[in-house]
Amino acid sequence: xxxxxxxxxxxxxxxxxxxxxxxxxxxxxxxxxxxxxxxxxxxxxxxxxxxxxxxxxxxxxxxxxxxxxxxxxxxxxxxxxxxxxxxxxxxxxxxxxxxxxxxxxxxxxxxxxxxxxxxxxxxxxxxxxxxxxxxxxxxxxxxxxxxxxxxxxxxxxxxxxxxxxxxxxxxxxxxxxxxxxxxxxxxxxxxxxxxxxxxxxxxxxxxxxxxxxxxxxxxxxxxxxxxxxxxxxxxxxxxxxxxxxxxxxxxxxxxxxxxxxxxxxxxxxxxxxxxxxxxxxxxxxxxxxxxxxxxxxxxxxxxxxxxxxxxxxxxxxxxxxxxxxx
Ligand SMILES: O=P(O)(O)OC[C@H]1O[C@H](OP(=O)(O)O)[C@H](O)[C@@H]1O
Numbered sequence: 001x002x003x004x005x006x007x008x009x010x011x012x013x014x015x016x017x018x019x020x021x022x023x024x025x026x027x028x029x030x031x032x033x034x035x036x037x038x039x040x041x042x043x044x045x046x047x048x049x050x051x052x053x054x055x056x057x058x059x060x061x062x063x064x065x066x067x068x069x070x071x072x073x074x075x076x077x078x079x080x081x082x083x084x085x086x087x088x089x090x091x092x093x094x095x096x097x098x099x100x101x102x103x104x105x106x107x108x109x110x111x112x113x114x115x116x117x118x119x120x121x122x123x124x125x126x127x128x129x130x131x132x133x134x135x136x137x138x139x140x141x142x143x144x145x146x147x148x149x150x151x152x153x154x155x156x157x158x159x160x161x162x163x164x165x166x167x168x169x170x171x172x173x174x175x176x177x178x179x180x181x182x183x184x185x186x187x188x189x190x191x192x193x194x195x196x197x198x199x200x201x202x203x204x205x206x207x208x209x210x211x212x213x214x215x216x217x218x219x220x221x222x223x224x225x226x227x228x229x230x231x232x233x234x235x236x237x238x239x240x241x242x243x244x245x246x247x248x249x250x251x252x253x254x255x256x257x258x259x260x261x262x263x264x265x266x267x268x269x270x271x272x273x274x275x276x277x278x279x280x281x282x283x284x285x286x287x288x289x290x291x292x293x294x295x296x297x298x299x300x301x302x303x304x305x306x307x308x309x310x311x312x313x314x315x316x317x318x319x320x321x322x323x324x325x326x
Contacts, residue, residue, distance in 0.1 A: 005059050006047075006052065006055050006056040006059045007056070007059075008041060008056070008059050008060040008063050009037075009040055009041040009044050009045075009060065011037050011040045011041065011044075012037045012038070012040070012041050012060045012063055012064060013063065015033050015034065015036070015037035015064065016037075016063050016064050016066070016067050018033070019033065019034070019064070019067040019068060019074075020067040020068060022162070025164075026134060026135065026136055026200075027071035027072075027073040027074075027135075027200065027201070027202045027203075027237075027238060028073060028108060028112060028136050028137060028235060028237070029136065030068070030071055030073060030074050031071075031073035031074055031076065031077035031104075031108060031237055032077075032105055032108055034064045034074055034077050034078060035077050035080075035081055035101040035102075035104045035105050035108075036101065036105065037060070037064060038057065038060055038061065038064070038078070038081045038082075038097070038101050039081075039097070039098045039101035039102060041056070041057065041060040042057065042093075042094050042097035042098045042101065043094060043098050045057075045090070045094060047090050048090075049090065050087070050088065050089065050090055050093055052090075053085075053090050053093045053094065054085060054093070057082060057085060057097060058082070058324035059324075061078040061081075061082055061323050061324045062323075062324055064078060065078055065322075065323055065324075068252055069250040069251075069252050070202045070203060070211060070249060070250060070251060070252045070284065070285045071202040071203060071238075072202070072203040072237075072238060072239070072240040072241075072242075072249070073202070073203075073235075073237045073238055075322075075323045076237050076239075076241075077104060077237065078323035078324075079323040080100070080104050081097065081100050081101045081104055082097075082323055082324065083100075084096055084097055084099070084100025084101070084103075085097045085100075108235070108237065110299075111235045111236070111237070111298075111299035112136060112137055112140045112235060112299070113140065113144075114299040115137055115140055115141070115233060115234075115235055115297055115298055115299040116137075116140030116141050116143055116144035116233075117144045118141075118297055118298075118299070118301060118302055119138075119140070119141030119144065119145075119198075119231065119233050119297040119302070120141050120142075120144035120145040120147075120148055120150075122141070122196065122229075122231055122295065122297070122302070123141065123142070123145040123150060123152060123196065124150065124195070125149075125150040125151055126150075126151055126152075127145075127150070127152055127153075127195040127196060128152075128153045128154070128155060128193055128194050128195050128196075129142065129152060129153070129154050129155070129194065129195065129196045129197075129198045130154070130155040130156075130157065130187065130190065130191065130194040130196070130197045130198070130219075130223075130228070131154055131155070131156050131157060131165070131168050131197075131198055131199065132157045132159055132165075132187075132197070132199045132212070132213055132215055132216055132219055133157075133159045133164045133165065133168070133199065133200065133212070133213035133215075133216075134159075134164035134165065134167040134168045134171075135168075135199060135200020135201075135212075135233060136200070137200045137201075137233035137234055137235055137238075137297075138198045138199055138200045138233040139168065139171055139172075140233065141198060141231075141233050141297065142154070142172070142175070142177065142198070143175065146175055146177070152177055153177060153178045153179075153180075154168075154169075154172050154177050154178070154179050154180070155179075155180045155182060155190050155193065155194055156168050156169045156172065156179050156180065156181050156182070157182060157183075157184050157187055157215070157219070158181060158182065158183050158184055159184065159213060159215065160183075160184055160215075161258040161259050161282065162258060164213070165181065166181075169181050184215055187218075187219055187222060188222045188226070191222055191223055191226040191228050192226060194223075194228050195228070195229075196228065196229055196230075196231055197219060197220065197223045197228055197229070197230045197231065198231050198233065199212055199213075199216055199219075199230070199231075199232055199233070200212060200232070200233055200234060201232050201233075201234035201238045201296075202238065202285055203238055203239075203240040203243075203249045204232075204234055204238050204239050204240060204296060204305075204308055205240055205243040205248075205249060205287075206240070206243040206244045206308070206309045206312055207243070207290060207305075207306070207309070208290030208293065208296070208304070208305025208306045208307075208308050208309070209287050209288060209289055209290055209305070210232050210234075210287070210288040210290075210293055210296070210305070211240075211249045211251070211285050211286070211287055211288075212232070212285060212286070212288065213284070213285060213286075214283050214284055214285055214286050215286070216285075216286055216288050217286045217287060217288040217289075217292070218286075220288045220292035220293060221292055223292070224291075224292050229294040229295070230288075230292060230293050230294050230295075231294060231295050231297060232293055232295070232296045232297065232305075233297045234296055234297070234298060235298060235299055236298050236299060236300060236311065236315055239308065239311065239312045239315065239316065241312065241316035241317075244309065244312055244313065244316070249287070251283050251284070251285050251286070251287075252283070252284040252285060253281070253282060253283055253284070254282045254283075254284050255282065256280040256282060258282055259280050259282050260280050265278065265280075290305035290306055293305045296308055298311070
């Protein structure tokens with residue numbers, strides 16, 4: 001018989017649930033929350049031996065990993081923290097792991113600020129930026145441009161079905177940026193008024209493909225046709241190491257009820273009960289090929305998408321296992 005899996009701290013469970021249900025969302029924010037949860041788990045661990053501590057940490061990482069599949073910042077964060085488990089005693093392991101998680105969170109914040117400064121160089125005074133979804137990395141570029149004294153305006157796509165564009169609009173208005181909010185289907189019409197498309201990323205593949213909120217690829221195709229450059233703001237934690245060896249990135253399929261309520265479903269089908277003839281598909285992300293992206297802005301500089309693999313090799317090497325195999 002197999003042993004029971006080790007207990008994880010309730011904070012780990014709560015964080016995992018919040019990530020799965022998108023109360024915690026956005027690739028960088030998810031990574032930060034996961035590292036914080038691992039730190040708490042490490043600090044509160046009452047493991048009776050170093051091996052028990054390590055297996056508890058691995059169980060916590062696995063619980064967090066199994067929440068959402070697309071943003072690679074999550075496994076990258078888990079792996080980074082677990083690689084920092086160091087020591088002969090539980091006390092040593094506890095403090096090294098917690099310190100590693102805290103260093104990760106500090107680095108994440110600094111990387112985003114640095115990325116913002118680099119991305120701001122692409123924005124000129126008076127530029128209009130079209131955004132999709134809500135990305136803290138993308139917003140960091142606008143924030144840095146504002147700090148440089150540039151005037152920036154924004155056309156903000158609503159981003160169905162969850163309307164994260166509202167979060168972007170709220171942040172931009174807080175910074176006093178003039179915002180025009182549009183429905184997603186209006187994007188092509190408004191591209192003529194935009195100087196840049198600026199989006200974030202959940203994962204970047206080795207060939208320079210950008211995996212981001214559903215609708216990004218269509219926006220990028222339209223932007224290319226209209227001659228509007230597409231800029232992707234993505235810290236290196238968004239680089240997906242497994243894609244160097246040919247793995248594809250899993251696209252999360254979310255619940256029907258984000259798109260269609262039970263009442264709306266009954267109105268369409270005229271039935272109270274289930275109708276297997278009506279299927280609702282709700283992919284959360286899509287893949288934008290590198291030819292539709294002008295630049296990937298990271299804290300290490302900005303790169304044409306085709307050359308991102310060089311940075312990926314430098315940062316991750318060639319072989320990577322699951323986070324809990326660290
Ligand atoms: O890391 P930052 O730049 O904040 O966000 C990156 C991306 O994460 C979000 O995914 P979701 O809303 O969690 O599904 C969006 O796709 C956004 O572009």
